Amino acid sequence: SNGTVNLLADITGYYQGGAENLNDSPGRSFQGDIGHSGVLTGISLTPPLIPAWATGGFDHPGQAIFGAGAIYVPSHTPETGQPIITALRESDGSILWGPQPIPGAEGLAYDAGRVFAVDFYCALHSYDATAGTAQWATKNFGEGCNSPPTAANGIVYFGTNTQLIAVSESTGAIVWTAAASADHSSPGVVNGKVIVDPTDLLVSAFDASTGAP
Numbered sequence: 332s333n334g335t336v337n338l339l340a341d342i343t344g345y346y347q348g349g350a351e352n353l354n355d356s357p358g359r360s361f362q363g364d365i366g367h368s369g370v371l372t373g374i375s376l377t378p379p380l381i382p383a384w385a386t387g388g389f390d391h392p393g394q395a396i397f398g399a400g401a402i403y404v405p406s407h408t409p410e411t412g413q414p415i416i417t418a419l420r421e422s423d424g425s426i427l428w429g430p431q432p433i434p435g436a437e438g439l440a441y442d443a444g445r446v447f448a449v450d451f452y453c454a455l456h457s458y459d460a461t462a463g464t465a466q467w468a469t470k471n472f473g474e475g476c477n478s479p480p481t482a483a484n485g486i487v488y489f490g491t492n493t494q495l496i497a498v499s500e501s502t503g504a505i506v507w508t509a510a511a512s513a514d515h516s517s518p519g520v521v522n523g524k525v526i527v528d529p530t531d532l533l534v535s536a537f538d539a540s541t542g543a544p
Contacts, residue, residue: 368534384424394479397461398441401427405439405448406527408432416448418463428463438479438517440487445500453491453514455480455498469502472496478517482524486539487526488518495527495535497542507542511535 370402393405402419408430416439418431435450445466453472458465471530473491480489486506487498490513513527513535520526524536537544 344399360514378402386419386424396439396441397421398446398448399444401460401505402536403439403441403446403460404414406430416458416463418446418460422496424501427456431458431463433458434468438477440480440482440485442482442500443485445482447487448498449476449478449489451476453484455489455496455503457500457503469496469498469503469505473514476514478513481518481520483520484539488520488521489516489529490514490516490538495525495537495542497525509535509537509542510536511537 334456374529381429389404389406390409391489395404397403397425400421402421404417404419406417407414414433414435415430416433417431418427418505419425420427431514433448433450433456435448435452436450436504444460446460448456448458450456452474453476454469456465456468469494472528473493477488480487482500485500487500489496489498490511492514493510495509495511495513495518497508499506501517511527514531516527518525518527520539523539525539526534526536528534535544
């Protein structure tokens, strides 16, 4: 939260600096923000950075995200390889909830009190960000999905090898779909457009509300 920035890798670290409140700022999505710019705007760091806490023990962790005062870490159980999510408190690194077994976590996104995860079979799952309880899940849309979803303005976007899918954050209902090879591209949301850059290098943009090209 205030005066902190989070750096997570194989061992989760939390470092103190001169940052503003990060609860709803970049860090909730792949590469920082919903546009995947990799830039944390509105944050001013004052070196030297001082370690505030550290925790580890995550087996094959993915990219962590944060929101609502917590850090959400996707990883696996070392015994069986079961995908799990663990939520850590930003303040001290203690466990808020989890490890929560999930069908799969090819990537996470946070928005408005919910954590979203896409599994290998291209189903999207929603979890309560403060309690970790499952809320809803879509049907399977195929297999081989391996890119994080993006959540913004009440809609979650994710892709399969044949389509880009927009889902209501609150209900899990399908808002729209569009033909696109997007299973290897985490959708970016910029200026009212959803942008995917699939493996065929053909960049596509769609209206974020309607899916119109």
